[in-house]
Amino acid sequence: MSNTNKVLYLKPNVAIEALVDRWYAWPHLISPATAAMNIKERHLKIMDSYIKNPKIHMAAVKKPGMLGGPFINYKEARVDEIATLHKKTLEKRANMLEFVDAINELNGILKNEAVGYSLEPLYDKIPELLKGFVELYYDLNNNANFRFFESLIYQSEYYDESSQTVCLQLVEADNSRPFVLSTPRLNDENLLHLEIPFKNTVIDELFKMKREARSYEEIKALLEIKEEHEELFRSFFTEESPTTYKKYTGKGIRTRYFGHACVLLETNEISILVDPVLSYDGYESDVARYTINDLPETIDYVLITHNHQDHILLETLLQLRHTIKNIVVPSSGKGNLQDPDLKLMFNNIGFHNIIELDDMESITLDKCKITGLPFLGEHSDLDVRSKLCYHVSLHNHLKVIFAADSCNIEPTVYERVQKIIGNIDVLFLGMECDGAPLSWLYGPLMPEKLERDKDFSRRLAGCNYDQGKSLIKIFNPKNVFVYAMGLEPWLEFISSLKYTDESRPIVESNKLVSDCNSNLIEAERLFGEKTIEY
Structure with a gap:
């Protein structure tokens, strides 16, 4: 041969x-x-x-x-x-x-x-x-x-x-x-x-x-x-x-952070992957990370929070397409130029397993419930509906919210949500609180160029310290993880973020993590890889 x-x-x-x-x-x-x-x-x-x-x-x-x-x-x-x-x-x-x-x-x-x-x-x-x-x-x-x-x-x-x-x-x-x-x-x-x-x-x-x-x-x-x-x-x-994937066989829940906004939830019965953005291995690096070999051979649900390049990464999704049973996406505004239909997009590029969710709509499975929650802001005040936070309840034992880049500009919304779903155990929260101006992403769609001061006032921004603290007060989590910050070095090719210790997102997230830990809430800003078992 x-x-x-x-x-x-x-x-x-x-x-x-x-x-x-x-x-x-x-x-x-x-x-x-x-x-x-x-x-x-x-x-x-x-x-x-x-x-x-x-x-x-x-x-x-x-x-x-x-x-x-x-x-x-x-x-x-x-x-x-x-x-x-x-x-x-x-x-x-x-x-x-x-x-x-x-x-x-x-x-x-x-x-x-x-x-x-x-x-x-x-x-x-x-x-x-x-x-x-x-x-x-x-x-x-x-x-x-x-x-x-x-x-x-x-x-x-x-x-x-x-x-x-x-x-x-x-x-x-x-x-x-x-x-x-x-x-x-x-x-x-x-x-x-x-x-x-x-x-x-x-x-x-x-x-x-x-x-x-x-x-x-x-x-x-x-x-x-x-x-x-x-x-x-x-x-x-x-x-x-390749390295053989070791299936989770425990009786609890294993949570793995893969970098940026990508998180895997696993029990011995189900796997849920949020906003897939994978790194690669096969070369030397100073930063530990999980890669494709750390994913199950079949992914039951992929959850997409919103339609931005760092949350719908086609190079990751195309590699995983043959492993994914279902992709859950937020429903769109049905025809508005700035809010193209995600289900249509995925269907036309070969994904035929798309489930649309609206605010407070759920997928109920045996021992698992996935609920779409309102996602505020982060889209420069445009009428964009294709965005959801997710509440995942596993075994009635662990309740997690993936808030992604939702900006808590109106806490009353989440106060109303809390009255329905109750407190949670874990909060994943994005705190890229500066964000690019409107024109960086949506400028080509605008019929008239916006004045610079107005453009820079309308940001693609997540929570700052006060907004994050308010969200924590509303949902009373035991663990808080700041994520979706674009910090990992393998994200440079799609992320334009370069932070120093003085950068506002770092200062604000440091303050939030410190505040949580001082109040007996375990908190951490994630980087590289992280495994938590419950």
Whole structure:
């Protein structure tokens, strides 16, 4: 038997990046309307700026304070390649750029002509490209707006799976990948680009090999690897078997922190994974972490708290897709541009096991109940409904709230919730209390640019000390864990956060942890890995 005919494992540090037109994908690049807006108002503008003056971009990416800004992280020598991508984007996505123009035109019509009278005459004025895709409406203050029939757009020419590709690579260090959201993926000798839509099940077959050995020749054929790419592709595999996952067999509950907002709850009967964001192993690091080999072979429920890049990480979810029985997502606003439907998005990229929850709605199982709770703020005061905190009750013994980045701006909401669900045992709370301004995430969707002072007043921020303390007082937990802070070094590629001891989120969370411990509430700001058994 030749070496290549042996059964092999996929190395544990093989990553898959989901790309849309070579840009790192997240849900707003998959939903057609938000994708169109981001292509025109973000991608093309960043590329145009780099083509005109790459030295500005080269200088900016070297400054920690500019991390996460609209700067391409390539040297000047790659200007021609970016120019080629820019040209191809203009040509291949011309229909989507026209779609954006139609959205802007409709916004103008509603602003100028919808003044409280019936909207029926305005249907004739809807731009032709949008007809059949939108409904016009007033809110109760007589402000006019429109909503999409999003499922119809997914069935139209504006959802083009040919824009989707995947990129395979070996992650060699925690910080080996610079910030990815503002730099498209060009060809590189260490990257293998494959023209595969995200829904293709060959992705599942490949990533099963992180635990199950398989014929190298078989997987090579399934992926249609070209001869010139075979040397790189072969480097992704090993004969060395992975660490075996040790199933939890205790009678209680095991909780494991995987970094950022990713937490695994396990009993000997069920596993629940929250906001999956996994690190990699297979290389040396100073920071201990759990990885894919520390997850059960079957995950019963994945809980998604909200639609931000660091909570819906497609490169983790695509690797785990074959292991996940159910994904629980918050229901959306049903057609609002800024709030694309998560169930639709997941369905269209090959996840067919989606459960939507609304506020105070529950999934009740034997010895387990999962309830969606209101999630406040953190979305720059926009009407975004696709966000939930989760209350998980296991064995009637452990009650946990995953509050993620919910900002306790109105404690009365949670006081009312507490009257229904009672006190809890454990609180996971995000305290990134500065947060990026509105335009950093939602700017491409805005019909008019917001003044700088207003933009910076509307933050993507979690709880500060006072808000966190109020939440603790309401739910009276025994344990408090501050998480979702973006502190782990392997998050640099999707997180633009760089903290010092003087950074407000660190100061505020230190104060909260100290206050809890002084009041006999066990508290800790999590980093790296953590196991707690109850």
